[in-house]
Amino acid sequence: MTSAQKTLAPKPLAQNSKTLLDDLAALVNAPLMDIAERLREAVLPYVGNSALIIFTEDCTGRPQKKAGAEEIISRVSVPELDQLRSQLPDREPWEGTATIAGAEHPVLALTSETKALVTLTAPQLPADPAERAESLRMLGYLWGLAARRIQEKVADAPPSYLLESRAASAERLRVTAELVDRHSTTLETLLAALRSNALDDATARRNVTDLAVKALVELRTVSDRTTDLVEEPVATAFERLREDLRPLMHFSGIDVQFIEPPVNGRALPGEVAHAARAIVRGLVLAIVEQPQVRRVRAQWDCDGENLLINVRDDGQGELSADSPNITRLASRVEALNGRMNLEVMAGWGADVQVALPLDPPPAPVGDAGGWGLAERELEVLQLLSAGQRNRAISAKLHISENTVKFHLRNIFRKLGVGSRTEAIALAHSHGMRAHV
Template structure:
């Protein structure tokens, strides 16, 4: 095949997906698929992005209303990574969909109202599967190598989603519990109606609680599960490199890890193990996780000749990722005996602001409002707590946006968290 005979449109499509930022990968994938599989909307559901598990492109009435609960239910119905055509509830009503699950990451792709370009045999379906596999792998890789700013904003978004979900849960739970009490009252004589409505309300209450727990699960990962995912990530290396990798598991009852900490921990260990395997005369690597209730403690040790350099670019990149989560990385290199690396990742954001916050020149009241924002409080709650009007809170928030040079509450919260405010 000559250079001119190469499938350049396809290669350019693959390059566009591979290079797309996480915030644009849904748009790029949908543009790539449209010549082969039309759709009214494209939705990606991935737990790798804890702050933004949904990535969407297409009709606004669909992408603005599709819920995590709907996507999670659809994914649970898929037995493997094969394409599935059928009807599913998306954005509040049944729709025809094409759904594919990426087995390694459990990420889900959904196309609503799919329209094959060539229904006869539909050869485009193979290309859809191929491009989705590339996109899903790139999402994993981009999250693993995400810059500190993304990690901070993702963590802020995760905290905000938990807060909003908890608030909605409390509100609707109270409503439903009141409804149940009224319908069970002996003063109501329509027994059949009372029984029917009671059953429906009880089912809605269970569903709401399940949604709350499911949302929390997205931003927290049991430490044992996180470690098992690390073992799976490193399994090909242990199988083909000839190097023995020993895993010392964390306590089963250890505290759950925030999503960003779990992702960072796996990425750091993978990076350290790969750096160690590049040394000569390494035959064994030992990795251990532990948890002291406040920090995830990681230790990775090799039996090489101590040739790993503390100032190597690969180690420096991993150190920056650790620092992005206010963690610490310490490395002991023993000539003739190998390298011993210790990493500590805090499970909670620091409660005290760093000295850098002084450079924002915030007034006392503005700093107090920022602290409440960083804690996930809404304007009405902040006003009540501080004893001021809601309009005054809005005034302080506008000033904060100008002084912090941000354009949204999420950006302000992410910046505050990166400076130790919570």
């Protein structure tokens, strides 16, 4: 066994207690981008592994959080993790072989109550049955804690994280769409050729046609799955809210009534959907702390530009806009450029209205004046910040794709950024979005 391999093996359980509290503290206090590394450090004394991968739809911009072997964490994909998650028992450790990073690997995987997934590649567990059971129990405990902290951190994320998350979501969708366009054209051309009567080998043509059709379906599935992570149907988002509040309804004895949003309402950006559920959960928790509350009503609606949230209770009207819980929720709403209004009626309860914009707000051109962009460069940046691809920008501005690339290089240099994602995030931080 090499020295590198030795670091992956679990230590005897008797040696773990002296570091467990430190590992727990590091995990609880870790920023979102470091939480996979901290979780792996906490898990290693119990379950050795070559890599640890988290897949969570709470973070729409970066649904994967990874630590460990570079050859695995640099190549693992969302469809692979989504496929693995669909096969797992609910919140029970599963050991087997799965396709990770384009190859078959032995894995240990586990879901959480937040529907997130953790996957450990090349897992190593103690041989002794009792120690093995204890190691799996500790893995479940640590993973449950990490999954819940991810959900809480996303709910309390600062505006800068929300902007970066939305920019990353738009960029991932753009890249996937470009891949779908390119490969769909290739495969459709292949299908046309294979269906041609000029090919006389019917069996070969049929077999290859079936393969090409299957490849097209899989490619479209990847595109649809990526879109699902970026946007969420409003009805689906509301149903997840209902599931989130079900335990509270069961144990508190309070009747929570849900007024469904229109099923054909506009899909919600992932950040808005997660924030809306967190806001309603927070409001309901603040409301049930009041005495004599028996009924709460939660309603969502959509006017095409905003998600409209209304939460009201039948208490004595003791909810205060100055309370820490309400102040924290108001900051969350403000981070998404939303509005929150609390009306309290003594003896009749409280009524909270929230409006969350579905799009970043447009900003006047003058807001970007300090960047020194030429008029055409500014037009390209506005279209880029709206999620447009090079081909679409080229068509809209009646310039070639090479010219678009030339303008983008100049924009990156003037903005001091190194990628499309960084440029989009900076543009969104200034409220820039073209109307396309």
